[in-house]
Amino acid sequence: MKDPVVQFRDVNLSYGSRMVLQDFNIEIPSQQVVGILGPNGSGKSSFFRLIMGLNQPDDGEIAVLGHSPGWRNNHQIAYLPDRARWYGNHTVEGAIQWGGDLLPGFDSMKAKELAEWMEIDSSMRIDEMSKGQEARLMLIMCLARKVPLIILDEPFTGIDTHSRERIMDALIDYVTEGEQTILISTHEIYEAEGLFDSVFLINEGQVALSGEAELLRAEHGSMMQLVKKMSHGGRGL
Amino acid sequence: MKEHEIGTLRFGLDLSLPLYEQIVNQMRGSIARGEIALGEKVPSVRELAQGLKINPNTVMSAYKELERDGLTETRRGQGTFITHSQETVDQFRSEWAEKAIDDFIEKMDNLGYSLEDISSIIQRKKEGRV
Numbered sequence: 001m002k003d004p005v006v007q008f009r010d011v012n013l014s015y016g017s018r019m020v021l022q023d024f025n026i027e028i029p030s031q032q033v034v035g036i037l038g039p040n041g042s043g044k045s046s047f048f049r050l051i052m053g054l055n056q057p058d059d060g061e062i063a064v065l066g067h068s069p070g071w072r073n074n075h076q077i078a079y080l081p082d083r084a085r086w087y088g089n090h091t092v093e094g095a096i097q098w099g100g101d102l103l104p105g106f107d108s109m110k111a112k113e114l115a116e117w118m119e120i121d122s123s124m125r126i127d128e129m130s131k132g133q134e135a136r137l138m139l140i141m142c143l144a145r146k147v148p149l150i151i152l153d154e155p156f157t158g159i160d161t162h163s164r165e166r167i168m169d170a171l172i173d174y175v176t177e178g179e180q181t182i183l184i185s186t187h188e189i190y191e192a193e194g195l196f197d198s199v200f201l202i203n204e205g206q207v208a209l210s211g212e213a214e215l216l217r218a219e220h221g222s223m224m225q226l227v228k229k230m231s232h233g234g235r236g237l
Numbered sequence: 238m239k240e241h242e243i244g245t246l247r248f249g250l251d252l253s254l255p256l257y258e259q260i261v262n263q264m265r266g267s268i269a270r271g272e273i274a275l276g277e278k279v280p281s282v283r284e285l286a287q288g289l290k291i292n293p294n295t296v297m298s299a300y301k302e303l304e305r306d307g308l309t310e311t312r313r314g315q316g317t318f319i320t321h322s323q324e325t326v327d328q329f330r331s332e333w334a335e336k337a338i339d340d341f342i343e344k345m346d347n348l349g350y351s352l353e354d355i356s357s358i359i360q361r362k363k364e365g366r367v
Contacts, residue, residue, distance in 0.1 A: 033292055169287045176283045176293040193252055194291035214255045214295070221253035 003066065005030045005149055005181045006051055011060030013046055013205075020046045021205045024060070028183065030148075033175055033195050035213070036185040037223060038202035039231035044185040045082055047202065048153050052079055065148060075104035078142040082153040082185075092137060093122040099141055111144035118166045132163030139167055143174050150182045156191065164191060171195060193223040203230045243280050243288035245273055256291055260299040268308050268319060269330040276321045279309060 006028040013021040021043050028034055036044050049055045050062060053069035067073045090098065092115060100108040115122055118136045126134065135155065142150055156164050168191065175182070175195075186192050193213070200210040201223075208230060209216070213223070220226050241248045248263050250256060267273050279285075282300065286293040300317055303309045307325050311317045320326065345355050 168290050172286045172290070172293060173283060176286065190252070191290070194250070194256060194289065194295075197292055197294060213292075214257055217253060218255050223252075225253060 002030045004028055004063075005065060006183075007061075007063045008047075008050075009061040011050065011062060012058040013043075013050060013055060014058055019205060021050075021057075024206060026200060026207050026210075028181065028200075029198060030181050031179050032197035033171075033182045033184065035189075035193065035196035035199040035223065036183055036202060037187075037189055037199060037227050038185075038208075039227065040187060042202045043205045044202055045153055048079070048081075048151050048183070048185070051151065052077065076147050076149060078103075078105075078145040078147050078150045080138055080142050080150075080152045080155060082157070090126045091122070092120055092124050092126065095126065095137065095141065096122070096144075099144065103141070103145060105146040106141075107144050107146060111140055114140045114144060114170060118170060130160075131158055132160040135159045136163055136166060139170065143170060148180055150180055152182065152184045154186055155184065156186055156188045164188075168192070168195070187227075189224040189227055190222075196223070199223055201226060201230060239290075241289050243285055245277070246280070246285075247272075248289060250289060250291075256289075256295050257299055257302075260285075260289075260296065261302045264299070264303055265306065265308065265329070265333065268326060269333065271326075273319050275319055275323060275326070277319045278315075279317045279319065281316055 004027040006026065008024050008026045011021055011024040012019070013024070024043070024047070026047075036047065038044055046055065050057060051064050051069055052074060053071065062069055064073055065076055096108055096111045096115070099106040099111060112122065115137075118140060120133060120136055120140065124133070126137065129137065135158075139152070139155055142152065155167060159167070171182070171184075172195065174180075184192065184195070196213040198210070198212050199216060201208045209220075209226070216223065216226070239250050239252070241250065246264065246267055248260065250259055264273075264279075273279070279300075280288065282293050282296045286296045289296070300309065300311075304311060304317075306329055308320055308329060309317050310320055342352070342355065350358075
């Protein structure tokens with residue numbers, strides 16, 4: 001078995017007096033599509049922010065691709081934060097150019113291919129895009145990078161059905177080719193749950209349940225049912 | 238249950254059960270019933286994964302299982318095809334049916350039904366009395 005891509009040991013994180021993650025332990029296997037699932041406010045985005053070194057834990061150990069998190073490490077990670085927004089008066093072409101100049105591992109050809117396939121016109125101005133178009137562009141900027149770890153925080157939220165399907169197809173295409181690890185958090189589980197190799201269910205700042213998606217299905221049913229159970233205070237999963 | 242149609246293949250996937258088995262069994266069924274022609278090309282792993290919105294690894298393992306069954310063949314650089322041999326399909330179908338019957342008989346035995354009981358129930362079913 002390969003070294004885990006992300007490893008947290010006894011991590012605590014609080015914002016002021018509010019505990020966000022508590023005795024948080026996780027090992028993310030490499031080269032898989034990993035679902036990070038759980039109700040709103042369970043700590044999923046905070047987990048990602050710790051991986052990126054955007055927050056510091058109160059205590060505990062974190063290893064990401066074998067190193068401690070931080071900017072030295074982040075060239076190996078493509079991160080799509082939740083509520084990500086592009087600003088400025090870039091066109092799509094300009095954004096891709098910018099990516100090629102500044103983002104490590106960014107493949108401009110691949111980005112153009114993806115844009116065409118996701119039906120994003122390269123002359124389109126970003127400040128004139130719909131939410132769905134912008135989300136597709138954000139995803140393109142992540143998937144065009146040859147990096148070992150991709151983190152997508154709620155890539156489907158607030159996006160029209162057509163864009164979602166396009167995003168799903170792009171992800172599947174990407175997984176067919178790639179050897180990367182992709183972490184996806186989503187609460188729109190129904191659409192995405194067939195995609196996961198393995199799943200971590202987060203509840204109240206802890207990993208409540210984890211395992212291979214197919215085994216969890218055999219034992220508990222769908223991921224959506226599981227998360228629903230959890231958000232209704234279901235214990236003893 | 239999500240219904241999908243990919244080429245000549247039809248799937249109904251239930252996300253609360255393991256997907257791998259559903260794909261294998263539904264494709265076995267389509268082949269056994271003759272809904273997919275002998276020698277027909279099956280969708281690529283990518284096509285089927287995108288059509289079903291599932292992980293390509295799941296599709297790949299399902300395809301490997303069908304190949305072990307002898308129901309499909311992979312030709313290098315060309316893709317995966319349904320076997321040309323009607324004999325293989327017939328044999329697979331009868332073995333599968335045999336197994337289904339054995340499982341059924343074992344379950345009934347568990348409930349205390351003899352073969353005789355079973356066949357009289359089936360007889361009544363045939364006559365539309367149950």
